Amino acid sequence: xxxxxxxxxxxxxxxxxxxxxxxxxxxxxxxxxxxxxxxxxxxxxxxxxxxxxxxxxxxxxxxxxxxxxxxxxxxxxxxxxxxxxxxxxxxxxxxxxxxxxxxxxxxxxxxxxxxxxxxxxxxxxxxxxxxxxxxxxxxxxxxxxxxxxxxxxxxxxxxxxxxx
Amino acid sequence: xxxxxxxxxxxxxxxxxxxxxxxxxxxxxxxxxxxxxxxxxxxxxxxxxxxxxxxxxxxxxxxxxxxxxxxxxxxxxxxxxxxxxxxxxxxxxxxxxxxxxxxxxxxxx
Numbered sequence: 589x590x591x592x593x594x595x596x597x598x599x600x601x602x603x604x605x606x607x608x609x610x611x612x613x614x615x616x617x618x619x620x621x622x623x624x625x626x627x628x629x630x631x632x633x634x635x636x637x638x639x640x641x642x643x644x645x646x647x648x649x650x651x652x653x654x655x656x657x658x659x660x661x662x663x664x665x666x667x668x669x670x671x672x673x674x675x676x677x678x679x680x681x682x683x684x685x686x687x688x689x690x691x692x693x694x695x696x697x698x699x700x701x702x703x704x705x706x707x708x709x710x711x712x713x714x715x716x717x718x719x720x721x722x723x724x725x726x727x728x729x730x731x732x733x734x735x736x737x738x739x740x741x742x743x744x745x746x747x748x749x750x751x752x
Numbered sequence: 753x754x755x756x757x758x759x760x761x762x763x764x765x766x767x768x769x770x771x772x773x774x775x776x777x778x779x780x781x782x783x784x785x786x787x788x789x790x791x792x793x794x795x796x797x798x799x800x801x802x803x804x805x806x807x808x809x810x811x812x813x814x815x816x817x818x819x820x821x822x823x824x825x826x827x828x829x830x831x832x833x834x835x836x837x838x839x840x841x842x843x844x845x846x847x848x849x850x851x852x853x854x855x856x857x858x859x860x861x
Contacts, residue, residue, distance in 0.1 A: 590762025710815030740832035
């Protein structure tokens with residue numbers, strides 16, 4: 589099960605990276621987000637999985653696809669200069685980062701101990717537990733998040749309106 | 753469980769490897785693609801990688817609900833970033849008629 593969702597996630601992400609057409613790349617992103625939601629279910633966290641599907645695939649990706657279609661930028665524009673050095677440096681950097689970090693994760697004894705001590709599947713996360721923690725311990729953070737969303741909404745309208 | 757087994761069976765290391773590779777792919781999209789919308793999707797991918805790692809650690813520490821609350825805050829910020837970021841892309845398109853980040857290299861018109 590884990591390997592299926594991991595493959596959906598990683599292949600979706602890789603398809604996004606390699607795809608020429610921006611809309612198809614966006615649809616690959618939707619597949620990757622669904623894969624991540626599946627991983628959250630396997631992590632005994634259906635609340636996070638539902639939020640992932642609603643917010644990421646339901647809101648953010650729809651917004652992105654909407655903007656792609658509105659600006660009519662389906663294809664990547666032709667490069668003004670090809671910049672081969674920068675491209676190779678970034679490819680080398682990203683591969684070095686990925687390989688180095690994966691090697692560190694696999695070699696770490698602390699992570700191995702944690703994986704063994706917490707191997708038993710915990711009780712599934714419920715909305716009630718999340719709500720109690722949210723309003724008991726993080727009430728201020730919750731209010732600030734609401735204010736931030738309001739500010740972002742007003743900012744987005746102000747930025748896109750032609751003459752305010 | 754040996755290293756390879758832990759990855760294939762969905763041990764903690766398996767989730768962390770998926771998160772790391774997801775982050776690397778997102779970073780590659782930001783560095784290699786020139787369309788701003790593709791770079792934006794790369795940023796979203798990197799945010800998601802952080803979420804996967806966070807919730808994997810929470811599950812192996814006995815299903816802590818604090819992590820889910822943090823995840824809630826992270827997606828609230830991601831939604832704000834999406835709205836403002838896409839508004840900026842639209843603003844750039846209005847002024848320069850392009851969504852290519854290379855063509856927006858100077859501050860002057």
